[in-house]
Amino acid sequence: MIPTQPPHTPGGGATPVLELDALERHFAGHGGIVRAADGVTLTVGKGEVVGLVGESGSGKSTVGRCAVRLDEPTGGTVRINGRDVTRLSRRALRPLRKDFHLVFQDPSSSLDPRMTVGQIIAEPLRLHGIAKKDAARARTAELLGQVGLRPEHAQRRPHELSGGQRQRISIARALSVDPDLLVADEPTSALDVSVQASVLNLLADLQRDRGFGCLFITHDLAAVEFLADRIAVMYLGQIVEQAPTAELFADPKHPYTRALLSAAPVPDPAIQRTRRRIVLSGELPSPLAPPPGCRFHTRCPLAVDRCRTEAPELRELPGNAAEGGGRQVSCHLVGDDGTAPDAAAAPALRTIPSTRTAR
Amino acid sequence: MSLAMSEPVLSVRDLSVSFCSDTRTVHAVDHLSYDVAPGEVLAVVGESGCGKSVTAMAVMGLLPPTARIGGSIRLGGREIAGASEKELGRIRGKDIAMIFQEPMTSLNPVLTIGRQIGEVLRRHQGLSKKEARARAVELLGLVGIPAPAQRVDEYPHQLSGGMRQRVMIAIAVACDPSVLIADEPTTALDVTVQAGILEVLQSLRERLGTAIVLITHDLGVVADTADRVLVMYAGRPVEQAPVDELFAEPRHPYTHGLLGAVLRPGGEGKRRLPEIPGLVPSLDTQPEACTFAPRCAHADDRCATSRPGFKTLAPNAGAAAGAAHRAACWHPQHAPALMPTTREAGQ
Amino acid sequence: MTTALPTTPARTRSAGSGKLRALRKNRLAMTGGVIAAVFVLAALFAPLVAPYDPARPDFADALAAPGWSHWLGTDDLGRDQLSRVVYGARASMQVGVLAVALAFVVGVPLGLLAGYYGKFTDSVVSRLTDTMLAFPFLVLAVGLAAVLGPSLTNATIAIGISQIPAVIRITRAETLRLRHVDYVAAAVANGGGDATVLFRHILPGATSALTVQATVGIPAAIIGEALLSFLGLGVQPPEASLGVMLSGAQSFLAPAPWMAVFPGLAVVAATLAFNLLGDGLRDVLDPRGATR
Numbered sequence: 001m002i003p004t005q006p007p008h009t010p011g012g013g014a015t016p017v018l019e020l021d022a023l024e025r026h027f028a029g030h031g032g033i034v035r036a037a038d039g040v041t042l043t044v045g046k047g048e049v050v051g052l053v054g055e056s057g058s059g060k061s062t063v064g065r066c067a068v069r070l071d072e073p074t075g076g077t078v079r080i081n082g083r084d085v086t087r088l089s090r091r092a093l094r095p096l097r098k099d100f101h102l103v104f105q106d107p108s109s110s111l112d113p114r115m116t117v118g119q120i121i122a123e124p125l126r127l128h129g130i131a132k133k134d135a136a137r138a139r140t141a142e143l144l145g146q147v148g149l150r151p152e153h154a155q156r157r158p159h160e161l162s163g164g165q166r167q168r169i170s171i172a173r174a175l176s177v178d179p180d181l182l183v184a185d186e187p188t189s190a191l192d193v194s195v196q197a198s199v200l201n202l203l204a205d206l207q208r209d210r211g212f213g214c215l216f217i218t219h220d221l222a223a224v225e226f227l228a229d230r231i232a233v234m235y236l237g238q239i240v241e242q243a244p245t246a247e248l249f250a251d252p253k254h255p256y257t258r259a260l261l262s263a264a265p266v267p268d269p270a271i272q273r274t275r276r277r278i279v280l281s282g283e284l285p286s287p288l289a290p291p292p293g294c295r296f297h298t299r300c301p302l303a304v305d306r307c308r309t310e311a312p313e314l315r316e317l318p319g320n321a322a323e324g325g326g327r328q329v330s331c332h333l334v335g336d337d338g339t340a341p342d343a344a345a346a347p348a349l350r351t352i353p354s355t356r357t358a359r
Numbered sequence: 360m361s362l363a364m365s366e367p368v369l370s371v372r373d374l375s376v377s378f379c380s381d382t383r384t385v386h387a388v389d390h391l392s393y394d395v396a397p398g399e400v401l402a403v404v405g406e407s408g409c410g411k412s413v414t415a416m417a418v419m420g421l422l423p424p425t426a427r428i429g430g431s432i433r434l435g436g437r438e439i440a441g442a443s444e445k446e447l448g449r450i451r452g453k454d455i456a457m458i459f460q461e462p463m464t465s466l467n468p469v470l471t472i473g474r475q476i477g478e479v480l481r482r483h484q485g486l487s488k489k490e491a492r493a494r495a496v497e498l499l500g501l502v503g504i505p506a507p508a509q510r511v512d513e514y515p516h517q518l519s520g521g522m523r524q525r526v527m528i529a530i531a532v533a534c535d536p537s538v539l540i541a542d543e544p545t546t547a548l549d550v551t552v553q554a555g556i557l558e559v560l561q562s563l564r565e566r567l568g569t570a571i572v573l574i575t576h577d578l579g580v581v582a583d584t585a586d587r588v589l590v591m592y593a594g595r596p597v598e599q600a601p602v603d604e605l606f607a608e609p610r611h612p613y614t615h616g617l618l619g620a621v622l623r624p625g626g627e628g629k630r631r632l633p634e635i636p637g638l639v640p641s642l643d644t645q646p647e648a649c650t651f652a653p654r655c656a657h658a659d660d661r662c663a664t665s666r667p668g669f670k671t672l673a674p675n676a677g678a679a680a681g682a683a684h685r686a687a688c689w690h691p692q693h694a695p696a697l698m699p700t701t702r703e704a705g706q
Numbered sequence: 707m708t709t710a711l712p713t714t715p716a717r718t719r720s721a722g723s724g725k726l727r728a729l730r731k732n733r734l735a736m737t738g739g740v741i742a743a744v745f746v747l748a749a750l751f752a753p754l755v756a757p758y759d760p761a762r763p764d765f766a767d768a769l770a771a772p773g774w775s776h777w778l779g780t781d782d783l784g785r786d787q788l789s790r791v792v793y794g795a796r797a798s799m800q801v802g803v804l805a806v807a808l809a810f811v812v813g814v815p816l817g818l819l820a821g822y823y824g825k826f827t828d829s830v831v832s833r834l835t836d837t838m839l840a841f842p843f844l845v846l847a848v849g850l851a852a853v854l855g856p857s858l859t860n861a862t863i864a865i866g867i868s869q870i871p872a873v874i875r876i877t878r879a880e881t882l883r884l885r886h887v888d889y890v891a892a893a894v895a896n897g898g899g900d901a902t903v904l905f906r907h908i909l910p911g912a913t914s915a916l917t918v919q920a921t922v923g924i925p926a927a928i929i930g931e932a933l934l935s936f937l938g939l940g941v942q943p944p945e946a947s948l949g950v951m952l953s954g955a956q957s958f959l960a961p962a963p964w965m966a967v968f969p970g971l972a973v974v975a976a977t978l979a980f981n982l983l984g985d986g987l988r989d990v991l992d993p994r995g996a997t998r
Contacts, residue, residue, distance in 0.1 A: 055549035070891050090894075097897035110888035114910045124896040162638055173892070192406035193576060197620035197632035204631075219549065222622030226632070263554040265579035267621050269602045272582045279558075280551050283519045381731060 015082040017181040017213035018044040018067055018100075024075030025062050032288040036062040038237035039076070041314070044181065047211040051228030051245070053260070055219055057284050058234040064185045064217045068102050069093055081180060098128045101174035105186035107166035111158040117144075117169055118154030124177045143172040147202060164195035168202065175206060182207075183215045188223055200226055221264050225249055233257050236295040237287055239314060243327040253317070253329045253340045255300050294332065302341050306332050366436075367394035368537045368570050369418070369455070373430035374440075376410070376417050380425070385642045387413040389594040390430070392669070395538065398568040400560075402575060402585035402602070404617075408639055410594040411574045415540045418572075419457050420447040435537060453483040456531035460543040462523035466515040472499070472526045473511035479533045498529040501566075502559050521552035525559060532563055539563070540572045545580060557584050578621045582606060587682065590614050593640050593650045596669050600684040610672060610684065610691040612655045649689065657690045665689075728990045735986020741979035748792050749799035756789035760946040769962045779964040781954060787964065791972050793946035798976060801862045801931035801940075802924040808866030809873045809923060814916070816870075817877025818904055822885060831878070835871045843868040843930070851939040858931075858947075861940035865930040869923050876919050880912035887911070914991035921984030925977040932973050948973050 025037040036059045044050045054060040065071035077086045104110035122136040141151040147168040188196040232242040241254040252258045262277040280299045297307040314330040317338040333341040376388040388410040403411045432440040477491030499507035502525040545553035588605045590598040598611040609615045619633035637654035652662035669687040764784035772779040778787035820831035847864035854860045934940035935949025948969045955965035
């Protein structure tokens with residue numbers, strides 16, 4: 001487990017909308033305890049978009065569900081607007097739920113097929129007693145307009161709409177109560193490229209206009225770069241690196257972040273041909289029995305003996321203050337001044353040119 | 360070097376596929392033609408519902424009986440459209456093979472992976488049990504599975520998703536087919552795993568000379584792996600070109616829109632993404648018009664009243680016949696793609 | 707296989723009318739539906755439909771073969787068979803509907819609770835279900851008749867109780883399935899309490915499965931009623947019931963086979979009709995088919 005660092009608070013002083021402190025979610029699995037989230041410390045400031053990136057099995061969705069208390073954390077704390085909600089009962093949480101909401105990955109399963117679009121969007125308004133009947137109808141029409149749909153859509157049912165339209169409705173529902181925090185769990189992964197673009201634009205526009213804080217969970221590096229101010233990278237239930245978006249892309253420190261960035265092909269053949277990717281050996285270890293020491297050491301091309309025995313802490317690096325400050329990384333090989341290990345010099349490293357050879 | 364000069368190993372002409380139910384007819388594929396040369400990677404690109412997977416299933420003869428198929432499919436000069444199930448059984452797995460998006464559902468959970476690879480070899484090549492096993496080990500090595508001699512006796516559930524996809528590829532190439540159809544082979548996998556699978560496909564093409572039809576919606580994968588690209592929209596081909604040309608100078612407005620909408624890691628940060636307005640049309644009708652016209656900024660009356668042919672554009676310098684740039688558009692664009700100058704990412 | 711082959715663009719007609727259309731296309735289900743409707747109508751309007759008083763004997767016309775004045779013949783007491791079949795159908799439908807209603811009133815809430823709250827509640831309800839399943843239906847019915855006396859009401863209660871476990875199981879399974887569907891999680895995130903989640907989202911989601919269960923429960927109850935009445939534990943003579951008629955026909959199988967044939971046919975037809983309708987509904991309402 002990682003000893004917790006004082007949470008990094010951007011936007012100076014103002015209470016962050018979401019603070020996760022050493023969040024833990026363990027559950028009983030076949031043959032042991034699955035450590036889906038194991039000591040995750042993360043802060044989303046007011047009006048800040050934080051990207052949570054990881055591959056399948058990293059625990060990123062679990063963190064998202066714990067953050068909105070759709071899942072029960074087994075350790076650590078979850079604070080929303082400074083208030084500890086970790087142990088609140090479902091009943092006690094209900095009135096607070098207008099402060100946070102989430103958008104699911106699959107818009108076809110997150111909307112009740114038996115309800116009309118109008119009923120779906122108005123449900124949070126009704127449940128929180130914010131607006132009823134005509135007022136709710138007017139508010140629904142307004143929300144539909146804000147997500148780029150027409151008031152007539154209120155009479156339709158979800159299956160009559162396209163995937164992109166459904167995701168817009170899911171966004172409208174989440175924003176109907178004007179939350180301070182929106183957790184978006186892979187909101188564009190189930191959508192086609194051109195639809196993805198319009199949904200990302202919509203999220204960016206709404207975020208700018210309304211200024212809610214957003215935890216944007218995704219495996220798509222390009223999408224997170226588009227939307228996020230700051231990015232946290234997860235591997236096997238822990239955050240391995242955290243940095244402002246531009247810095248992370250320009251200068252990734254953790255070997256896993258580097259492998260991740262190099263593996264995603266760039267949609268431009270001329271550039272892709274010149275890239276080299278870091279190939280990770282081995283497979284993702286089971287979260288039932290995470291490796292001792294650094295969890296990434298089994299696949300890390302740079303791992304040394306220390307990595308196999310001693311778990312690295314997520315520690316603060318001297319950041320570029322102009323960029324909004326602090327970077328955090330959990331790797332023994334990154335120097336205290338922030339110098340990352342030279343990947344190319346690693347004896348065990350296998351970099352290969354991108355698949356497609358020039359012909 | 361242009362691979363497209365040689366005789367195509369797979370040649371599809373005017374392929375049409377429609378599904379009829381009692382209430383409606385869906386025209387999933389509408390007059391599609393393409394060639395694949397030996398050792399070439401042709402990417403078939405499009406969004407969901409564009410007919411790219413249906414095309415692959417038609418070529419493999421795997422469509423349900425409710426499908427009506429028209430046109431011609433020639434594999435190595437032999438017509439296979441309308442072939443009997445028995446004939447197809449001799450061809451599938453031997454001359455043409457396919458891998459799917461979800462490898463777990465395509466593998467038999469109760470047989471070892473060695474048995475499953477061996478089965479294909481014994482059926483098509485008449486190998487003995489021992490020979491088949493030895494070859495299976497060899498194939499597992501070929502697709503990059505570590506310690507193949509031990510892995511050969513494992514069951515699918517003991518392998519990770521990426522390893523399972525490698526096993527599927529091993530089964531597919533067991534009999535050295537001339538064409539491999541890969542339907543979204545990496546969509547269900549993580550990027551770090553995807554990289555390895557693309558690497559395997561590439562090495563197969565180089566070592567065995569297998570032609571690959573790569574069906575995908577991921578333009579990053581296309582840029583990484585393909586030699587040539589065919590873009591489909593609503594069941595019809597809209598553009599076809601060598602990969603560099605397509606990305607650098609897309610001619611069809613849809614391709615333009617698609618390339619504009621795609622996100623690039625390491626792009627210049629926040630910009631508004633270009634969108635394609637409107638929705639994909641219903642496939643219930645086959646209008647005598649450009650099906651993209653309602654969403655196209657360049658459309659005029661002609662686009663709405665007459666269907667553009669899939670024609671070769673003014674020949675590009677040095678392009679051979681097979682590598683021609685074709686587009687189905689009355690107003691092919693000349694502007695370079697809407698992409699920002701991408702800088703090197705993550706390096 | 708990766709993709710659903712026929713690509714479906716956004717549909718415009720509503721799901722309801724689509725399902726109705728699909729059901730109408732299913733010939734067997736429609737046949738079942740029509741026969742079931744005939745039974746329901748006959749039961750509702752029995753006094754208007756029946757040509758004679760079903761309980762009034764006419765010894766002059768006893769054991770008459772089917773003919774113009776008595777379409778289905780008469781029994782040993784000269785009572786009109788057609789009228790008795792119609793009133794028998796009424797008893798059958800009454801038991802069918804009431805028994806299923808009883809099973810639903812008890813079973814659905816228990817299933818919802820077990821599936822939604824899980825843990826202790828679930829173990830208690832599940833053990834209860836297992837116990838009820840292990841208890842033979844006939845023993846229950848005999849016991850009930852012994853304590854409360856044989857009557858149509860008590861037969862209905864016995865049959866209803868025997869159907870409770872199936873209803874609990876189906877409701878519980880549907881609740882468990884729906885509890886993990888995103889839209890139910892969304893309802894919690896919306897600020898919905900247990901009542902909202904259970905009654906606005908989970909229960910409506912389970913209606914398809916429960917509708918099918920009802921159409922399967924009704925014919926089972928009809929057979930149950932016939933069986934109990936046949937054994938003298940249900941409807942008491944001279945009241946008409948298909949089971950009572952079959953029981954009375956036993957002694958006259960050779961001289962008056964119509965006494966057994968027609969009520970028997972009625973039981974078979976009613977059972978088959980509801981089962982066919984249920985099968986059709988199952989195909990049409992299958993949640994997996996519906997989400998596609």
